[in-house]
Amino acid sequence: MRRLTYxxxxxxxxxxxxxxxLNLWVPPDSPFHVPDYLVPLLGKYLCFAILALALDLAWGYxxxxxxxxxxxxxxxxxxxGMYLMRQIGTRGVYxxxxxxxxxxxxxxxxxxxxxxGFDMFWFAAxxxxxxxxLLAFVFGWFAFxxxxxxxxxxxxxxxxxxxxxLAFFRNDMGFGGNxxxxxxxxxxxxxxxxxxxxxxxxxxxxxxxxxxxxxxQYVVMSRLGKVMVAVRxxxxxxxxxxxRVEHVKLFAFTLSAVMAGIAGALYVPQVGIINPGEFxxxxxxxxxxxxxxxxxxxxxxxxxxxxxxxxxxxxxxxAFPDMWLLVxxxxxxxxxxxxxxxxxxxxxxxxxxxxxxxxxxxxxAPATExxx
Amino acid sequence: MSAQDSLLxxxxxxxxxxxxxxxxxxxxxxxxxxxxxxxxxxxxxxxTMMDVITGKTRPDAGEAIFGASVNLLTLDEADIARLGIGRxxxxxxxxxxxxxxxxxxxxxxxxxxxIESLFHKLAASEKARIEEVLETVxxxxxxxxxxxFLSHGQKQWLExxxxxxxxxxxxxxxxxxxxxxxxxxxxxxxxxxxxAKEKAVVVVEHDMSFVRELDVKVTVLHEGSVLxxxxxxxxxxxxxxxxxxxxx
Ligand SMILES: Nc1ncnc2c1ncn2[C@@H]1O[C@H](COP(=O)(O)OP(=O)(O)OP(=O)(O)O)[C@@H](O)[C@H]1O
Ligand SMILES: [Mg+2]
Numbered sequence: 375m376r377r378l379t380y381x382x383x384x385x386x387x388x389x390x391x392x393x394x395x396l397n398l399w400v401p402p403d404s405p406f407h408v409p410d411y412l413v414p415l416l417g418k419y420l421c422f423a424i425l426a427l428a429l430d431l432a433w434g435y436x437x438x439x440x441x442x443x444x445x446x447x448x449x450x451x452x453x454x455g456m457y458l459m460r461q462i463g464t465r466g467v468y469x470x471x472x473x474x475x476x477x478x479x480x481x482x483x484x485x486x487x488x489x490x491g492f493d494m495f496w497f498a499a500x501x502x503x504x505x506x507x508l509l510a511f512v513f514g515w516f517a518f519x520x521x522x523x524x525x526x527x528x529x530x531x532x533x534x535x536x537x538x539x540l541a542f543f544r545n546d547m548g549f550g551g552n553x554x555x556x557x558x559x560x561x562x563x564x565x566x567x568x569x570x571x572x573x574x575x576x577x578x579x580x581x582x583x584x585x586x587x588x589x590x591q592y593v594v595m596s597r598l599g600k601v602m603v604a605v606r607x608x609x610x611x612x613x614x615x616x617x618r619v620e621h622v623k624l625f626a627f628t629l630s631a632v633m634a635g636i637a638g639a640l641y642v643p644q645v646g647i648i649n650p651g652e653f654x655x656x657x658x659x660x661x662x663x664x665x666x667x668x669x670x671x672x673x674x675x676x677x678x679x680x681x682x683x684x685x686x687x688x689x690x691x692x693a694f695p696d697m698w699l700l701v702x703x704x705x706x707x708x709x710x711x712x713x714x715x716x717x718x719x720x721x722x723x724x725x726x727x728x729x730x731x732x733x734x735x736x737x738x739a740p741a742t743e744x745x746x
Numbered sequence: 747m748s749a750q751d752s753l754l755x756x757x758x759x760x761x762x763x764x765x766x767x768x769x770x771x772x773x774x775x776x777x778x779x780x781x782x783x784x785x786x787x788x789x790x791x792x793x794t795m796m797d798v799i800t801g802k803t804r805p806d807a808g809e810a811i812f813g814a815s816v817n818l819l820t821l822d823e824a825d826i827a828r829l830g831i832g833r834x835x836x837x838x839x840x841x842x843x844x845x846x847x848x849x850x851x852x853x854x855x856x857x858x859x860x861i862e863s864l865f866h867k868l869a870a871s872e873k874a875r876i877e878e879v880l881e882t883v884x885x886x887x888x889x890x891x892x893x894x895f896l897s898h899g900q901k902q903w904l905e906x907x908x909x910x911x912x913x914x915x916x917x918x919x920x921x922x923x924x925x926x927x928x929x930x931x932x933x934x935x936x937x938x939x940x941x942a943k944e945k946a947v948v949v950v951e952h953d954m955s956f957v958r959e960l961d962v963k964v965t966v967l968h969e970g971s972v973l974x975x976x977x978x979x980x981x982x983x984x985x986x987x988x989x990x991x992x993x994x
Contacts, residue, residue, distance in 0.1 A: 598863035604841045616827035
């Protein structure tokens with residue numbers, strides 16, 4: 375499994391270079407040219423892959439089935455969106471030097487305090503990680519300490535994202551209400567619509583995905599990673615050998631939320647909008663499906679799952695728009711019934727079984743040997 | 747013996763489940779380094795007693811003191827484990843998706859903090875210790891195998907190995923030989939006696955030949971309180987014990 379992770383990370387890093395090169399420097403009439411529309415689309419898929427990987431750390435490795443991970447993604451997205459809004463400056467419809475258009479429209483006179491600092495990229499970048507991380511930490515602190523587990527935990531995470539959905543819909547929250555944040559102009563001084571900017575955003579997303587993959591490989595191979603799996607499989611047993619289960623869960627959940635926030639921040643400049651719809655409970659459930667399809671508890675699985683399901687979604691929503699939810703539901707049922715370990719988990723098991731045939735006889739023998 | 751020179755001191759422990767008293771003013775004292783066998787019919791409260799000691803169940807009344815003065819009733823499971831009380835469960839309970847080696851490694855005494863665990867490098871001394879424990883419980887040849895694929899008896903031993911790796915001062919062992927062959931049972935008795943040379947051990951067991959083999963002081967529990975205490979021969983001769991337990 376470790377080798378698979380390294381191969382995948384190398385592959386993703388290669389794609390980070392290849393796609394921009396094929397898009398920017400290979401002429402459009404060449405069969406190797408990557409068309410312009412495809413770059414942000416692939417970039418979006420990679421953001422979803424980061425998100426699925428993040429969920430996998432909490433769910434696949436630590437047993438925390440969060441049905442609210444979309445909230446952390448959206449919060450990271452909003453933090454980035456706020457930076458992008460403040461970069462618009464006087465180029466907005468109302469040409470106000472400080473206030474974003476929607477605030478002028480609402481007749482607001484000054485910037486709310488929580489918008490301060492978002493004109494600086496470094497500040498926004500910190501908030502992208504801090505806001506989802508802090509929310510996950512506080513939420514997890516109470517939930518894990520009170521030993522809320524299983525389906526109850528899933529339900530309250532779902533409630534969390536739903537509450538945020540309702541809150542962000544409100545105009546007086548100061549996040550653009552229904553319409554969210556959009557009409558971005560530039561990022562770090564570069565035109566956000568320019569093909570070169572999009573290529574760079576793609577490359578950055580891919581490199582961050584590869585980096586996260588390697589980071590999680592380290593985490594799950596560490597002793598802490600083994601403790602996480604122990605918590606997942608036998609929580610109370612882990613307590614009786616002296617581990618603070620709530621701390622282990624808190625670590626996994628918070629790190630996972632930070633990763634989800636970063637995914638959201640990469641997503642927003644590539645799709646050009648963030649609105650409250652990203653908090654919708656259905657989004658969070660989709661993340662679970664990507665992870666399950668690819669294989670939870672494997673690192674490469676969720677990435678494959680996110681890419682496969684989302685390509686399918688793009689195809690179906692164009693070809694048979696009404697069918698997608700049905701297909702998604704059927705997919706989830708089929709995976710749960712026939713591939714409980716997902717694509718990668720099933721393949722890995724199958725590969726592990728083949729050489730095991732030869733060692734089958736000695737595998738049962740030591741039972742008597744140890745008894746002597 | 748009083749609370750001062752005991753390792754474990756239970757007094758007046760009462761636990762009720764919906765009005766039913768699983769433990770009824772139970773008192774028990776285990777000395778430092780002592781080995782004690784606990785017997786009693788099904789439902790006598792033996793497992794519940796271990797639940798109280800390890801922080802899983804909070805009693806309605808009573809005192810539980812570990813060492814000179816630590817009040818166990820204010821601590822949770824992880825704190826109590828870190829104090830030095832290890833437990834083997836009635837149903838073998840190991841980490842099935844980890845290898846035998848990893849099971850022992852996770853139980854190994856040492857810092858259990860999140861950050862320390864994240865950056866922990868297995869030291870040579872720890873490696874040697876894991877090998878030693880595997881040797882002691884006879885699982886050296888199974889080190890790389892997933893715990894899920896062990897036989898029932900091997901899982902019991904692995905769990906005892908995890909207990910050893912924890913290096914507790916007090917081991918609570920709940921029915922270690924259930925489902926074992928006679929051979930395995932005899933071996934387990936030897937293993938526990940060896941462990942008891944250095945640590946205090948409380949063993950719950952129904953198997954009388956096993957208890958006889960241990961050859962230690964016996965406490966008989968019945969309906970949540972102590973019915974008799976003494977050598978196996980002495981308690982076996984008591985009419986009340988014969989009536990509720992041995993005579994059946
Ligand atoms: N969580 C619980 N809720 C309700 N009743 C319980 C609970 N745990 C134990 N009991 C009851 O308390 C009594 C004592 O149970 P306990 O498991 O301690 O017995 P035991 O001596 O270990 O028996 P055995 O030899 O069968 O393992 C039993 O009657 C049991 O049904
Ligand atoms: Mg019991």
